[in-house]
Amino acid sequence: MYGEILRTLLNRPVQSERDVRIFAFRIAAICFVLAMAADLALQLIAFGGWIDILRGWAIAAGVVALVAYPVGVYLGRTRLDHHRTKIKLAEQSLADGLTGLRNRASLPIDYDAGPEGTRLLILLSLDRFKAVNERYGHTVGDRVLIRSARLIAEELGNLGHIYRTDGTEFTVLATGCAVAEARAQVLALLARFESSNFGTLEKPVCLTASAGIAEVPAATPFTQAFTAADAALEAAKATGRSRVCLASEPTAAGIVEGDEVIWSADLPPPPRRRRGGRS
Incomplete structure (x- = not known):
């Protein structure tokens, strides 16, 4: 005793x-x-x-x-x-070694431990990033990722925690924020991407990004919430890139490459991209 x-x-x-x-x-x-x-x-x-x-x-x-x-x-x-x-x-x-943001493993942990109520999952992906690595090399590519992470933190850090959830994909877990407000901030972020130089004066690197937003009701499992945001991001990629799509919006009717429609709803759908190869 x-x-x-x-x-x-x-x-x-x-x-x-x-x-x-x-x-x-x-x-x-x-x-x-x-x-x-x-x-x-x-x-x-x-x-x-x-x-x-x-x-x-x-x-x-x-x-x-x-x-x-x-x-x-x-x-x-x-x-x-x-x-x-x-x-x-x-x-x-639980930290990403390159950007210093929280990593993918920490996202479901923070999601499940977060406050009850409606939340937002915002997924952002750099467009055609593979071309940056192929043209400038992986060292420059890493610097671009670091600068992209810093830019995302500057524009969206007030919404909640930011994560690097894939090679060129970032996620924001937002609480206490309306969809319209989040969308406006994400649009401002994408505008900064379009106007920013991610390289040097001698070797400028221009980049755009696409985003998907899912409004997550209380008690929604993480997998379901992430899948909804991921589908919205895929829609943004499929309809021209450098834009924001909401999970509540109708599915895009086709895939656009530049100004050319390369697939429409009248044709069989193209194969779904693998996550590691999303561009």
Whole structure:
């Protein structure tokens, strides 16, 4: 029973400086109680008078103050450092190594842990990014991705968390935002993409992006919500790129390449693009 009590007192999490002090106080209190119990046992065996009892208590209190409490602080800080290291490693495992945004694995976690109510999933994909890598190389391509992530964060960071969910695909998990407001901000973002140079003065890189927005009612599973936003993004790609489509909008009637319609609803649908090859 006493061992269980000690484990309960000492195994509580240490997650802040306040917890360190509380942990050290617990260590000191336990040591003081043990010292008092030992002194009481000695006095029962051989009572030496009240002066000896008071002297023993004073020595025990001094030892606890000078030794037990500092040791408790040291042990508490060790546990706090361990906790912070675990948090840091957990955050690193959920971060994208190139852009610093949160990664795909963290999106369903944040979605399920988010507040109840209507949310928005906004998917953005860079258009024809494969041509950038082929023309300028992957080093330039990485810089373009980093600058694109920074641009998205500047324009949409106020809506919620931003994730890199695929090679050239980014997702915003927005809360407390109306569809019309989100659409307006995404349109402003796409306009900045069209007017920005993602390269250098010597080697300018022009780029556009497409977006899909899904309004997600409460209790909607993540997979269903993401599929709806992904379908809206596919519609934006299929109808000319550099535009925004809503999941609630009708499906596009055809695929446009530049000004030319290369597929219409009267013809068999083209094969669905693989996610890794979306451009």
